Amino acid sequence: MLAEYLGVLIILAIALALAAGLLATGGSDGFGQSPGGQQPPRPRSAPALLLAALLFLVLDVAVVFVYPWAASFRTLGMPGLVALCAFCLPLGVAIAYLWRRGALEW
């Protein structure tokens, strides 16, 4: 099983070699670097982007809980589906609340 990761390592090595080669030969398209010392500007909607990250975090944790349930769904049967409903109901209420309050307006 561990031997499978050898393939991953080889592909990583090839991808890194390709990237290094591209970087070395210079893939410049004329845009150039920003002038030294210039301060990057503040994003106009920083709170909205923070919100996106927080929403993603909550949603991803929910997805993390769904996957083990999905893996053992065949043995869980109908009680398992009811358990998932009990899990998704507060999640759905939360998403509906966010929707109504306009938090999902970008």
Add this chain to the structure above:
Amino acid sequence: MVTGVGLQQLLLVAIETLFVFGVVVVALAPLVSRLRISRGVLAPDRSSASRTKVGGSDTFAPLLGLVPVLMAVAVIPYGGAYLVGDRFVSLVVADIDWGLLYVFVLMTLGAYAPVLAGWTGNGASSLRVGLESAAQMISYTAALGLSVAGIFMLFGSLKLTDIASAQDSSFRLFVFVEILELGTLPAWLEWVRLPNWGIFLQPVGFVLAFTCLLGANQRPPLDSPQADFGLNALAELVQTVVIAALVTTLFLGSWTIPYLPQNTIIAALASQSSSGLATALCMGLHAASFLAKVVAVIWLQLWIQGLLPRLRYDQVMDLCWKRILPLSLANLFVTALAMLWLGDVT
């Protein structure tokens, strides 16, 4: 060195990796670029009137997006498992148990690239565009996880080779009529069978997952005005190919040939020639089938790219949070109910 891994296996994996790179990615990338510059409906609608410069291509950022996408190729199977001599040979570089999650992990890593590109770019709004791109990518990756959960439930495994081999059969389309006892089926409908592909078992999941893959990799029409050449273009080409490979593996039966399971093909060929040659021919047929499907999905992406106008950022995020997310939850429940009521029809 990992225990039990000899030089021979290292060489085998290296050759396989280079073959995958050589054929699947590098050979298809020029094809993609040739299709892009053709006229007509395939021509992408990318007016250069308003381009926000989000980072030069001589920075590290595009490569940060390129490397994870290239690594995702490792788990995609381009052929089945064949009995060669006395052992099984799987036409895949790395047959990881959690292959599907491996691809998602790499996609999430790719979200760093636009952030760095925006940080280093010229222009007052490049950082904002970069952060918005990252927010879009992680939103769509999370939605993708839910959209593909149906496939995971049906095939019961995260291993892409298992998902691919599970699609190597067919099912009767109207079997639900007799399971739910809705009446008697006319005899001529009983032989209607569909391949066991993800797109037939999860049609809604296919549309959702395809849209999420386009959004997570910022493919048109869910992209933002960015540098369209240089290393970004190379990363986009590779993303197109990898998206196509992933969609093919999950929904279009990967390397399988519809209505012709692997054993049938090998048996039919073995009756004409030796079994070794039959296996080799079958390998070739399966790899060709996989390539044909990947090219078809690449064509589909380019067609969508030329057909649909670019969506505004708030429309893109609305699509993810207000449309795809509820639909993918509904798809999950419907799939669960269907599996409970119809039993295991696969």
